[in-house]
Amino acid sequence: MKLIRQYFNIKDVLWGGRTSLSDGILTICKQDLKEQFRTLFKAVEDIDFEIVKPGENTRIIHLLDTLQPMYKVKGNGMQYSGFFGSPITVGEGVTNLLKGITVMESAALPWEESSASSGLLYPRDAIMDMAGPIADFTPFRDTLNLVILYKLAKNKSSIEYDKDIRLIAIKISTYLASLTKELVPDESICYTIDEINPELPNVVLVWQCQNQGPYANTFLYGQSIDNLVPTLLHPNEMLDGCVVSGNYVWPAFKVPTYLHANHPIVMELYNNHGKTLNFRGIIFCRSHNPSSWHKVRCANFNVKLAKYLNAKGLIMAWEGGGNAAVDGMLTIQCAEKNGIKASAITFEFGGIDGTEGILLVDDVPEADAIISGGSIEKHYKLPAVERVVGGEVLRLNKESGGYFPPSDKAIEFENTTHLYLAGNQTGHSRLFAEAY
Amino acid sequence: MAVLKAVHYINQFYAGLGGETMADVGLCILEEKKGPAIGLEKLWNGEMEVVKIIVCGDNFINNDDNFQGIIPDIKEIINQVKPDVFIAGPAFNAGRYGVACAKLCDYIRKELDIPSVTAMWHENPAVDMYVKDNYIVSTSETAVGMTKSLPSLAKLALKLAMKQPIGPSRFEGYLRTGHRYNEYHEKIGAERVVDLLLNKLNNKPYVTEIPLRGFEVVPPASKVTELKDAIIALVTTGGLVPMGNPDKIKQAFAVNYGKYDIEGVDSLNKGIYESIHGGYDTTFATNDPHRLIPLDEMRTLEKDGVIGGIYKYFFTTCGVGTNIESSKDMGRRIAVELKNAGVSAAILTST
Numbered sequence: 001m002k003l004i005r006q007y008f009n010i011k012d013v014l015w016g017g018r019t020s021l022s023d024g025i026l027t028i029c030k031q032d033l034k035e036q037f038r039t040l041f042k043a044v045e046d047i048d049f050e051i052v053k054p055g056e057n058t059r060i061i062h063l064l065d066t067l068q069p070m071y072k073v074k075g076n077g078m079q080y081s082g083f084f085g086s087p088i089t090v091g092e093g094v095t096n097l098l099k100g101i102t103v104m105e106s107a108a109l110p111w112e113e114s115s116a117s118s119g120l121l122y123p124r125d126a127i128m129d130m131a132g133p134i135a136d137f138t139p140f141r142d143t144l145n146l147v148i149l150y151k152l153a154k155n156k157s158s159i160e161y162d163k164d165i166r167l168i169a170i171k172i173s174t175y176l177a178s179l180t181k182e183l184v185p186d187e188s189i190c191y192t193i194d195e196i197n198p199e200l201p202n203v204v205l206v207w208q209c210q211n212q213g214p215y216a217n218t219f220l221y222g223q224s225i226d227n228l229v230p231t232l233l234h235p236n237e238m239l240d241g242c243v244v245s246g247n248y249v250w251p252a253f254k255v256p257t258y259l260h261a262n263h264p265i266v267m268e269l270y271n272n273h274g275k276t277l278n279f280r281g282i283i284f285c286r287s288h289n290p291s292s293w294h295k296v297r298c299a300n301f302n303v304k305l306a307k308y309l310n311a312k313g314l315i316m317a318w319e320g321g322g323n324a325a326v327d328g329m330l331t332i333q334c335a336e337k338n339g340i341k342a343s344a345i346t347f348e349f350g351g352i353d354g355t356e357g358i359l360l361v362d363d364v365p366e367a368d369a370i371i372s373g374g375s376i377e378k379h380y381k382l383p384a385v386e387r388v389v390g391g392e393v394l395r396l397n398k399e400s401g402g403y404f405p406p407s408d409k410a411i412e413f414e415n416t417t418h419l420y421l422a423g424n425q426t427g428h429s430r431l432f433a434e435a436y
Numbered sequence: 437m438a439v440l441k442a443v444h445y446i447n448q449f450y451a452g453l454g455g456e457t458m459a460d461v462g463l464c465i466l467e468e469k470k471g472p473a474i475g476l477e478k479l480w481n482g483e484m485e486v487v488k489i490i491v492c493g494d495n496f497i498n499n500d501d502n503f504q505g506i507i508p509d510i511k512e513i514i515n516q517v518k519p520d521v522f523i524a525g526p527a528f529n530a531g532r533y534g535v536a537c538a539k540l541c542d543y544i545r546k547e548l549d550i551p552s553v554t555a556m557w558h559e560n561p562a563v564d565m566y567v568k569d570n571y572i573v574s575t576s577e578t579a580v581g582m583t584k585s586l587p588s589l590a591k592l593a594l595k596l597a598m599k600q601p602i603g604p605s606r607f608e609g610y611l612r613t614g615h616r617y618n619e620y621h622e623k624i625g626a627e628r629v630v631d632l633l634l635n636k637l638n639n640k641p642y643v644t645e646i647p648l649r650g651f652e653v654v655p656p657a658s659k660v661t662e663l664k665d666a667i668i669a670l671v672t673t674g675g676l677v678p679m680g681n682p683d684k685i686k687q688a689f690a691v692n693y694g695k696y697d698i699e700g701v702d703s704l705n706k707g708i709y710e711s712i713h714g715g716y717d718t719t720f721a722t723n724d725p726h727r728l729i730p731l732d733e734m735r736t737l738e739k740d741g742v743i744g745g746i747y748k749y750f751f752t753t754c755g756v757g758t759n760i761e762s763s764k765d766m767g768r769r770i771a772v773e774l775k776n777a778g779v780s781a782a783i784l785t786s787t
Contacts, residue, residue: 122714137621201637213717264626276634313637315629321757323715343633345625348646349759354616355568357760363648369636371629372645378618398711412474415689417757427625432645433616434604 002192003075003236004094006185010101013051013144017280021179021410024186026101028176029144037171043156043164052145056130060147061390061407062415063126063420064105065245066140066256069098071177072240079168079177080241080257081223091236096180099187101118102143102258103173106390107150109158109248111398123215124298125395126251128420132383139259139420139428147389148172158214162246166219171246191236191270196278201312203277205265206230206302206331207238208287209255218319220284230285230301232309232333235266238282247319252347252376252422255319257317259421264428265317265345279308287324292434299330303338316344319425322361329364336366343369347423349377349434359433373424374431380419381412440484440597444473445524447533447538448643450659451573465513472586479590486599488517494532503539507653514548520597526555526575526585527562534562541570551596555589558611559766571602571610576683612647629667631703657781666780669747671770673755674721674728674787675713676704677678685753691762693770698746703732715756716787728752728785747779755786 009024016027030049041047052058068418070079071253075093077087128138135141148324150165164172196202209225217224220231221242233242243260266282273376283305288297306314314335318324325346330340344367348359354375393404396418405411416422424431447457450471466489469477473486483559490513496502514522522544524537534556547568555573555653556562563572575585588609596600604619605612621628626767628645635642677685683694699706704725711718711728721727729750737743751770755763774782 004510079558130688134639203633203637258727264624265629266625268630272630272634277637307663313633315633317629321715340634343629343635343636346646348616350616351759355614358649358651359616359646360648361757363650365648367648368644369632369642370644371625371632372616373625374618375616399681399714416690424625427627427629430620430622430624431618432621432625434619434621434647435606435612436604436615436617 001092001194001232001236002190003091003239004188005239006094006096006180007099007189008096008180008186009099009186010144013101013146015051021183026098026176028079028178031069033172033175036175037168040164040168040171043153043160044150044168045153046151047168048149048151050063050147050149052130052132052147052217052389054142054144057386057387058130059388059407060106060124060128060130060145061388061394062106062108062250063128063390064107064123064165064248064420065107065169066145066258067103067173068241068258069101069103069173069177070241070261071096071174071180077240079174080244081282082219082242082359083167083170083244087221087223089237090242091234095240096173096177096185098177098180100143102140102145103169104145104147105150105169106147106153107165108391108395109161110152111395111402112410123248124251124394124396124418125418126254126420127394127412127418129385134380134382134419134422137419137429137431139422144430149390162214166246168243169357191239193235193273193279193281195274197274200274200276200278202310203269203313203315204280204283204309204311205269205315205317206283206285206306206328206363208285208316208324208331209243210288210320210324211286212249212288215246216249218247219244220236225286228286230283230298230305232305233282233284235270235279235282238263238266243284250321250417251420252417253425254318255426256421259426259428264426265315269315269429277313281309283427287318287320289327295327295330295332298327299334302331302342303334306335306340310405311340314340314342316342317425317427318346325360326362329362329367333364333366343364343371344427345371345373345427347373347425348375350375350433352375352379354433355436372432373421373427373429375433376416376423378416379412379414382410384410439482440520440594440598440692441517442484442491442521442523442593443485443488443514443519444476444486445490445522445537446471447536448491448493451489453491459493459495461491462496462502463509464491465489466491472582474585475582476523476590476593479587480594482596484520487519488513492536494530494536497536507543510544511548514544514550519550521593523589523593524552524553524554525571526582526589528559528579528581529557529577531561534560535565538562538566538570538572542566545570549684551599553589553593553596553610555585563611567611568614571596573610578761599660628763660781663743664741665744667745667747667778668734668743669774669779669782670729670734670750671782671784672728672750672752673787674752675711675718675754676709676721676725676728676752676787677712679708679710681712685712687712687754688752688756690758693751693766695749695751697748698731699748699752701731702735704729704747713754713787715754721787728787730783747774747777
């Protein structure tokens, strides 16, 4: 399987009377985008847009997902296959990508009565700053970000809001990327793992994603993965967007679609393929398996698939917190018992100075090679910012009746759970807990 | 610039007094350079010298009374010399020597406010006892590695004496103290997780960034022999609280628990209780709180005489992201109350 990714560098984004792309300058006509996708407005009443640029003293809040604009020009299926049209296997052919720009979703999803009783279905406010002490938590401080601001219709269900927000964002990012159709790319890279070097060890990535219900789901070819047993993905399928996020519950731990499609560990394994290892594929599974029985089966299936691929090494990575760590640890243990060496990456605990209690919610003696994604139990003071995109107030601490401080003022957090991508679960950031 | 001053501690063996037979020797002060001090001074290139060497036998100093007995002398020496740094060892894998080195460093740093450093093999029993608050430079297992071990000790000692900021363990060569702070690595996580696996696959040395701290094994309580006399308590980590969460128990990272009266109550009805847990879909638990606290079934057992009774309160917290220390504290407090109330068993439902 060969996938050519054609990258089109976006140098700037401007508002204009007509949406177009020329010489790396993307011009966006708000009205044009709205009108094109108005048929998708059911649980969404209206949308608006903001552009956020690197270096700005700007905060983005109520951040739901971030997408990679891409458009498939050749090969089976389409970008983000399964949402519009059939779930045709992707990963082959040619896909055009806008580089240096993302599409973001921002909406204050209602803390409605139907989910008010449930801790899980509560969308927690994700916050990112383009500058200042938490800017490096996300890769999006370095990208142009087109933020879609959703005005939600009243009295719709969580599932309806969730679906429409996602479909509109996929459509808009696709439309923007489709502007490259007749253009010459800045860079083309061919991704393939067809050739293997028998001298090098076979390595797989086990990518385990959260799925606990609406607002806490991951989609594979358009469907949530609640009943998924571990399956095998070609890395190119991920590059073409076969995995899409629908997870808004823990801002630090959720993985945006952008990072599924440009998964830093997948990219790193591609960099090493044929040089230090043979990248054999991605074993994709669900985390937060509901019972011990499900967890054990999942771990065993992961390792079974790795053995079929003659893997000598396995990288374990997961989305989510404690429950997911239990799943991940079981896979590490099962792999090592079957002679497959494993490494992993996760956020850690440890309190303010790292010495309080344990560092991980769960561990197994075999987990002797773990990379730190940083500790979530650290205090951060976010300074006041010049501009906020997404809303005038933050929405915090629903369980204690809610706390709604102004979004542009300085605010201190006891831990990083509200700070977008602070858990560093895909290894996208250099954040880690340094040992003294 | 004036030459910096170090005071060095060694045992009877490195002082040339003798081996095990001399392990009971008391405190002595050497004015001439002996043992590792000679090697250390060479590495300092004249920037620092060892002005005094303190010696004790390993058996002698490991006796608590003896240790307390020499403290006034140590204090006097330190106050008189006013060293820029106190150095002990290296003790390699010698247990008694290691403990003496670390204990002295700990005392002199804490009580006399002099920067201190020792050095030993990472499995020396003194490491677990003292590493959290003391710099212990990593050495080889035995003194065969003395020459290799001294440079990091010399370097860190000099840095401490100069009151320079001390960097992380991986750059300075001391054993991890357990203190961990968020910083930015040279490489992103994805690159490091692949590097780590490659080292493992290629049988090269590798170091985990997150050491496992293990879990305490809790022995199960003995079984209840006379169920019909037993008072049973109901406890949950599933976050069941009266509507509105009156005690403001945190949905995650909880630090307190709630205790709610169920005396004379036969069932926990929907609309009166709810689950506020932050880690699972609580719809089902809120619709039927008995999924967390099975009071209805327990009342039946009570009426049928199968159990002696149900404790008059149920206990609840949220077990999600909950710190182990907080969990232990809550568990202890709940257990004390149950014990005092004569409760013989508890059902703890976790979610």
